[in-house]
Amino acid sequence: MKQRYGEGLVFAAVLLVGLAIAGFGTGYQAQTLFQMVMMVLLAVGWNVISGFTGYVSFGQVAFFGFGAFAAAVAILNLDVPWYVAMGIAGAAAALVALPLGLIMLRLSGIFFALGMFGLARIFQLTASSIDITGGPMGTTVPGAESPNLTAIVAIGITAVAVAITYAVSRSRLGLTLMATRDDPVAAQAAGVDIWKAKVIAFCISAAFAAVAGALYVWNVGYLDPSSAFAGTIELQSVLMVLAGGIGTVWGPVIGGVLVSLLSTFLWASFPMEQQIVLGVLTMAIAVFAPTGLMGALRQRGWIRRAPIWGPPLAASASPVTTTAVPRDAGGAPVLTCRKLSVRFGGVKAVTEVDLDVRAGEMLAIIGPNGAGKSSLFNLMSNFHRPTGGQVLLDGQPILGIAPFRLARCGIARTFQTSRLFRSMSVWETVLVAAASVAPDRHEAVRATTEILDRIGLLDRWDDPPDLLPPGRQRLLEIGRALALKPRVLLLDEAMAGMTLQEIERVHDALRAAIARGTAVVAIEHVLPAIAPLAARVQVLDFGRTIAEGIPREVLRDPIVVEAYMGAEYDA
């Protein structure tokens, strides 16, 4: 709490100094300040998509140029005052970014980065063919009367942008963006609508860049395509964010100020060699200090990111609510698979598997390596599409329901190999799932506290997951799945690599879940790990069910023994 006040105070002080220079400084000072603040705004925008969301873009200048041209067209054509033109530029960019985001965000990594670069070039070529802005040669646009005014406006807008980023980073959206960046698949399994999160971030980022572009054209009073879409702008915004710390709120602001100062100095002394210096700096930071200044400070433990919506409630405030639902083993199955099949190319991974699981019971699925167990889970959670048969939840086919929605509707899963969110704390890992089903913040915090208490990780709530021993990490993944309040819980070799004590923990948590009516389907290699809880066991081999029944009998079945040991082995 103290640190968050500190952040705000420092920022307010900087703002005041900036406003004082902007208001009372000379024209040159105000102009230099304007340049700096405009670039900070651009950096803040780039950070929203590339830092928070992890989609590194080399075409953010597309929206900068777009905003500049939109504002110029609005001023020249509609004869609106500058502040309306800025509003139009920002809104138009967000609007254009919506369909573009739906297309571009299907790409990832290098594809997205270069795709955005291409988009910037397409925008530039299009802008060159607009007559009202003078085609490729450019045009003059009625600009601001005094540099002091532009500096004050730029500071005001950038302060709002920083405040918005701060609010986003502390919100449900910020939480889902982090999860999406760290592991999109696990994020969906935790009930996160990654598309919504990504596209919103893309639109915010585009709007910030466009407003920066509008500020730019208003300030210089001149506009031409090659300066509005200049690569140096792109390089500078990337470097500013990298230097300050990518994915942080304050990184782009600090980096922006530093790099702008450097850039002003370079313009004055080495105008020709500017890009070499900035380029070498970018390389050096990418190689030696990829987390930037903020990362370096965090590593030394001088600052840290305050946990979102933390800390947990005091233990007394969250009574463990175990509303025992009577076992209902005779009722209708919650989850059913009918002749479920999938093939990958020529490989039949799962062939006509039938499966039923009822509320309040555990079904164990065992089978040798490559028996199709994990494929079956991917089908049941809609991460794969079956080539035959269907999966029913409460008698309704789940085909076509997005995995994140399915997770919210009650099918939660864990993964065979640990998929935790690298940059989130234990608390946030569970919170992200709890928040996707909870009606409000209070309920999400309460549910997360309760889950962490139940799996025995409450005392380590603020640790990063990779500080936990492997068994505890698996436990955390189970906690994340339980936070969805699932009706069906799919556990994929959840207990592999656990100590006996940890297995006890899992058993306790599962018993509680089963008692409350959750249906559990657990894949295990080793039956004893779950035998005490499993009411029934189903054995898969080569994608087919070869046996099912109560654990004790199935294990003696010669077919099962043969599947595991080979035909010669005589039990």
Added chain:
Amino acid sequence: MLTTVATLVILGLIWGGVYLLMAEGLNLIYGVMKVVNLAHGDFIVFGGLLALTLFETFGVSPAVSFPIAGLLIFAFGALVQFGVIERIGLGRPDAELRTLLATFGLSYVVANTSFLLWGSQFQSIPFLQGSIQLGTIAIPEALLMCSAIAFAIAIVVHIWLTHTMLGKSVRAVAQSGLGAASCGLDIVWLRILAFALGSAMAGSAGALLIALIPFQTASGSELTVQAFTLIALGGLGNYGGAFLAAELLGLVEVFTQYLYGSNAASALIYLVFIGVLVCRPRGLLGRVGRV
């Protein structure tokens, strides 16, 4: 009409050779390292302008100077791999992002250096000005010559990769670095070799390209996207696919340029690029290739 179409088809197919060489170097680097060198286009430009200087000072034609340009960029590429990319530590979760950002910075460094050495104007080498008549179809000699050299280099490199011990070692690293290392291969050295060779191909391609079309120091990023479009179209790391894509792009480019002008042709590259990535993220041949 028919003659025009025939001319355009032939020109397009010949252009494909130059495109292939431009893309093949990037393909090799991607295949082995799973990283994209964003300075690739700037290497091409640098190689081209180097050939220009050789032409202006010693009167050496690009057909002779391309190995020199290639060799120089080879050394530079080795330095980049050793000094920058190896330092990032491939295989770590943030390696792709960091390599992208590092080579993004590198691209500006190389472009700015070219600018300091050669200025910003469009430049070209006058080379074999005549043309060969094929019935009514005229094919510029320079294009034919450069394309033939480009094809030859691409084929030689391909044979080297598939038929020599060293080439096979490079491919082994491409398929599994860990596997290659456990077979006793010096994978750091092989990665440096692969990056240097890929860079050298870019340099040679530049020396040939500048004899065909004028370009400026700022053309680098455009060429990077063009080269990347090709290998994305062909399926990253897939050689047959890259060849097909190069021919296709040559045709598309020549036709668009003829019908709609050069502005449309350069916009089209980006549209094709985004279109391919969105619709066929695995490339034309529909499978993830190998080196």
